[in-house]
Amino acid sequence: MVNYPNGKKHPSKDLVTSTDKKRKINYGGRGMIFEESIDTSNQYYRSHRIAVIHKRPTPVQIVKVDYPKRSQAVIKEAYFKTPSTTDYNGIYKGHYLDFEAKETHNKTSFPLSNIHEHQVEHMRAVEEQQGCCFFLIHFSLYNEVYYLSFKHLEFYWQRMKQGGRKSITLTEIRNDGILIPYGYKPRLDYLSALTLSHESEE
Amino acid sequence: MVNYPNGKKHPSKDLVTSTDKKRKINYGGRGMIFEESIDTSNQYYRSHRIAVIHKRPTPVQIVKVDYPKRSQAVIKEAYFKTPSTTDYNGIYKGHYLDFEAKETHNKTSFPLSNIHEHQVEHMRAVEEQQGCCFFLIHFSLYNEVYYLSFKHLEFYWQRMKQGGRKSITLTEIRNDGILIPYGYKPRLDYLSALTLSHESEE
Numbered sequence: 513m514v515n516y517p518n519g520k521k522h523p524s525k526d527l528v529t530s531t532d533k534k535r536k537i538n539y540g541g542r543g544m545i546f547e548e549s550i551d552t553s554n555q556y557y558r559s560h561r562i563a564v565i566h567k568r569p570t571p572v573q574i575v576k577v578d579y580p581k582r583s584q585a586v587i588k589e590a591y592f593k594t595p596s597t598t599d600y601n602g603i604y605k606g607h608y609l610d611f612e613a614k615e616t617h618n619k620t621s622f623p624l625s626n627i628h629e630h631q632v633e634h635m636r637a638v639e640e641q642q643g644c645c646f647f648l649i650h651f652s653l654y655n656e657v658y659y660l661s662f663k664h665l666e667f668y669w670q671r672m673k674q675g676g677r678k679s680i681t682l683t684e685i686r687n688d689g690i691l692i693p694y695g696y697k698p699r700l701d702y703l704s705a706l707t708l709s710h711e712s713e714e
Numbered sequence: 715m716v717n718y719p720n721g722k723k724h725p726s727k728d729l730v731t732s733t734d735k736k737r738k739i740n741y742g743g744r745g746m747i748f749e750e751s752i753d754t755s756n757q758y759y760r761s762h763r764i765a766v767i768h769k770r771p772t773p774v775q776i777v778k779v780d781y782p783k784r785s786q787a788v789i790k791e792a793y794f795k796t797p798s799t800t801d802y803n804g805i806y807k808g809h810y811l812d813f814e815a816k817e818t819h820n821k822t823s824f825p826l827s828n829i830h831e832h833q834v835e836h837m838r839a840v841e842e843q844q845g846c847c848f849f850l851i852h853f854s855l856y857n858e859v860y861y862l863s864f865k866h867l868e869f870y871w872q873r874m875k876q877g878g879r880k881s882i883t884l885t886e887i888r889n890d891g892i893l894i895p896y897g898y899k900p901r902l903d904y905l906s907a908l909t910l911s912h913e914s915e916e
Contacts, residue, residue, distance in 0.1 A: 564839045566799055569773035572789065587774065590789035597768055601803065603810040606844035610805075637766045642808035 546615055546650045546657070550600070553698035557604075563703060565602030565609060571595055597634050598645075604703060608643040610635065611702075615650040621679035622649050624672050632669055635662045646709075648692070648702055649685060658689035659705035748817055748852040748859070752802070755900035759806075765905060767804030767811060773797055799836050800847075806905060810845040812837065813904075817852040823881040824851050826874050834871055837864045848911075850894070850904055851887060860891035861907035 550567075557563040576589035601610040614626045627647075635645035645662035660680075668680045690705040752769070759765040778791035803812040816828045829849075837847035847864035862882075869890075870882045892907040 558839065561839065561842060564836070564843055564845070569771040569797075571771040572774050572792070574774075584793060587789060587792040587794070590774070590792055591786060592789070595771075603812075603840055603843040603845045606810070608805040608808070608810040634766070637760065637763065638805055640763060641766055641805040643766070643805040 546652070547613060549694065549699040550613055550648065550702070553700045553702065554600070554602075556698035557703065563602060563604035563609070565600055565604065567600050568595065568597065594628070594630075596630060598631055604706075608638070608641070609645075609706070610638045610643055611646045611648060613648045613650070615652055617652050618679075619653055619682075621677075621681045622651075622685060623679045624669065625678065627665070627669070632666070636666070639663075644706070646706065648700075649689070651682065655694070657692045657694070657700060657702075658685050659692055659702055659709060660685060660689040661709055664688040748854070749815060751859075751896070751901040752815055752850065752904070755902045755904065756802070756804075758900035759905065765804060765806035765811070767802055767806065769802050770797065770799065796830070796832075798832060800833055806908075810840070810843070811847075811908070812840045812845055813848045813850060815850045815852070817854055819854050820881075821855055821884075823879075823883045824853075824887060825881045826871065827880065829867070829871075834868070838868070841865075846908070848908065850902075851891070853884065857896070859894045859896070859902060859904075860887050861894055861904055861911060862887060862891040863911055866890040 547567075554563075554565045554567070557565060571593040572587075573591045573593050574587055574589075575591065576587070578586040578588050580586075598610050598612045600613065601608070603609065612627070612631060614622070616622050616626065638645050639662060647660045647662070647665055649658045649660055650656070651658075665680075668684065672678050690708055692700055692702050692705045695701055749769075756765075756767045756769070759767060773795040774789075775793045775795050776789055776791075777793065778789070780788040780790050782788075800812050800814045802815065803810070805811065814829070814833060816824070818824050818828065840847050841864060849862045849864070849867055851860045851862055852858070853860075867882075870886070874880050892910055894902055894904050894907045897903055
């Protein structure tokens with residue numbers, strides 16, 4: 513968490529993408545709530561011994577550190593680095609999970625510009641090792657969160673690569689993905705959606 | 715990487731434990747080389763599609779950020795947080811791996827003070843989910859790196875908890891662990907040690 517001069521609070525993730533106006537718009541209070549609901553769900557999964565999933569720390573390039581002998585080191589200059597992997601990973605019943613949480617304020621589609629090539633490459637490599645990769649996509653206008661498997665995302669990624677549309681329509685996400693209802697414990701039970709999605713494949 | 719006033723270079727990890735004098739002594743140039751050999755090995759594993767393993771970024775508590783409209787955000791004040799998990803995790807042939815790299819300059823033993831309770835708890839939780847946890851322990855005086863499974867570490871951890879010695883002797887590590895010879899490609903083939911260790915269990 514960071515306090516801005518204007519006193520507004522944003523998750524540090526905002527800052528990573530702060531120079532990207534499009535995404536800057538896509539974050540803020542709701543994005544924070546979305547992220548927090550994932551974090552509290554992960555805490556629930558861990559405390560109930562259901563899964564061990566953590567958010568990766570935001571990678572930071574440290575340039576200058578004050579390093580007083582008898583007190584805590586203070587970072588005086590650092591910059592946000594582009595993450596080379598994804599937001600979250602961990603283990604669930606012997607399965608390696610790796611996923612990315614994305615939010616859009618769009619009404620009818622999720623822009624693929626929210627996803628980086630290297631994240632797609634990372635997920636390909638993980639699935640090659642029999643890991644399970646997916647996306648949690650938050651349509652903030654409707655406050656709807658969808659589970660979308662990497663397999664489905666890859667299809668739309670390739671469509672874009674072949675000159676097709678640069679987004680996935682909400683209709684497509686509703687067809688291919690699974691709506692994750694907001695609950696109480698856990699707040700966002702995405703592991704149930706994951707299980708459903710694998711059952712439907714069998 | 716951070717440049718200190720005295721010009722000496724340390725891996726940023728040092729700073730995380732900078733207030734811990736014992737560990738501070740245990741790091742430095744060699745520790746950096748040890749860490750780099752793990753990172754280059756992970757790059758080798760990834761580029762040869764053998765495994766997907768990454769070092770977790772150092773968790774940083776961001777306090778103050780300069781946030782100019784048209785340029786990159788600059789972190790002006792931040793502090794190192796104690797990591798809640800381990801240094802590295804990833805996937806290898808469908809198996810979730812989670813491990814910690816530790817170094818000692820001791821001659822005859824590895825002090826368990828190098829390991830935090832919460833890291834042990836994290837590894838317990840991961841193994842409960844059928845993950846594979848282990849330690850890479852570098853005895854810098856001999857430049858020897860050992861693979862030690864969490865199962866073995868846990869034995870010595872419990873011995874300490876029951877009032878026994880607060881360290882693992884090098885002899886014990888040589889008996890229970892597997893020496894990982896420094897090689898060329900990869901620099902530190904710890905996945906071979908992992909495989910050996912699991913074969914020996916069968």
